[in-house]
Amino acid sequence: MDEARNDQHGTGPDGSGRAPRPFRFGVVGESIRSGADLLATARRAEDLGYSTLILRDHFVAEPFGDQLAPMVALASAAAATSTLRVGTMVLCNDYRHPVMLAKEAATLDHLSGGRFELGLGAGWLREEYEAAGMAFDAAGARVGRLEESLRILRSLLSGDKTTFAGEHYRTDGLTVFPRPDRCPPLVVGAGSRRMLGIAGRLADTVGILPRALPDGTISAEITERLPETIERKVGWVREAAAGRDVELSMMVTPTFGPDPRRAAAKVAVTRGWGTASAGLVLDMPSQFVGPPEHIAEQMLARRDRYGFTYYQVSDEVMDAFAPVIAHLA
Known part of the structure; x- marks a missing residue:
């Protein structure tokens, strides 16, 4: 598949008239358990043509296995690579105050030479909150805190002196050092209408997810994964974005x-x-x-239909998935 095939359509799926975004691909460090694993995975991902190494944000073993602390680990991965971007998918907002997170994000963006992408979510894993002795508030409160955090982070990481008075957070004339050359891309994973609206208004990249349930789990319903549901969710993002060019992403599990x-x-x-x-x-x-060539064709068709251009896969399939990247590069 040649480059012309990748760029053949002139109108984006949002009807904006913009040419479609090029594809990019990320590796989620699902099986990284040590510093050696981390560096080997980062270097291999860069060699295979992946755009980003992404780490989750959990401190309990289930459901994703034991993990390194993401911000510290990503600084190490960035130092061991030269072009690979590093990102979080996604930090739980309730685990860090936005002012402290802005400081960490600005520092990591500086140390990586502008290669950091800050992914943030409202938090969903009830068992993790309870294991840490933290209150698992109702979804409305968690989502409200996330929205305020995103506003504070966008302002601080854009280099602005930030005064903010909200229901959950307050700042008074704060700035962040080191000052980024530009705000690192903000990534929000979302599955419900309110979350998708917030993401559409405030994020640069929106990860479309199944919705989180009040019991602290993610919906396993097949309906959450069907085309009409995804179209509806993408529509909510587009409506909230109001013409902003928002990147759409999804984590996928390819089966070859x-x-x-x-x-x-x-x-x-x-x-x-x-x-x-x-x-x-x-x-x-x-x-x-x-086969890889069929998956590449599926991705082209779904870019046309929905607008997805950024896909993440587990590090466990990164080698097997690499031929798909070659087809779309």
């Missing part, structure tokens, strides 16, 4: 095999949806099945 339908059936069974759902899996925006 010569026959896309067989690969889809395997996913359907593994996820507990039943083999009869294989046809639904084939059309799910978060599922990519088949």
Whole structure:
């Protein structure tokens, strides 16, 4: 697949008339357990053509396994690479005050030569809050804090003297050092309408997710992954963005095999949806099945339909997924 194929369409899916964004790809450090793992994964990701190394933000082992502290680890990864961007997916807002986070983000952006992307979310894992003795407030309160944090972070990381008076946070004439040359990209993962609206207004990149549930889990419903649901969520982001050029992203789990339908059936069974759902899996925006060239074609089609241009995959499949990047580069 040549470069002209990657850029053949002249109108973005939001109807803006802008040419579509080029694709980029990130690696999520799912299996990193040591400094040696971290550096090896970062260097391998850079060599394979990935844009970003991303770390999660959890201090309990489930559901993603034990992890290094993201901000410290990303500083090390940035020092060991030269072009690879580093980012969080996503920091829990309730674990850090936005003023302290702005200081850390500005420092990491400076140390990485402007390669840091700050991902932030409202927090969702009830068991983690409870293990740390923190109150797991109602979603409305957590989301409200996140919105205020994003406003404070955008102002501080843009180099502005920031005075803010909200329901949850207050600042009085603060600035941040080191002052970034520009605000690092802000990334928000969201699944509900309110969160997607906040992300559309305040983020540079929006990760479309299944919605978080009040019990502190993420919805496993198949309906959360169907095309009409994703179209509706993208529409909420576009509406809130009001013409801003927002990057759309999604973490995906590719399933490789010569026959896309067989690969889809395997996913359907593994996820507990039943083999009869294989046809639904084939059309799910978060599922990519088949050989690398077929997955690349799926990504082009879904860029046209939804606008997704930034995909993240687990480090466990980064080598197997690399041929897809080569098809779209």
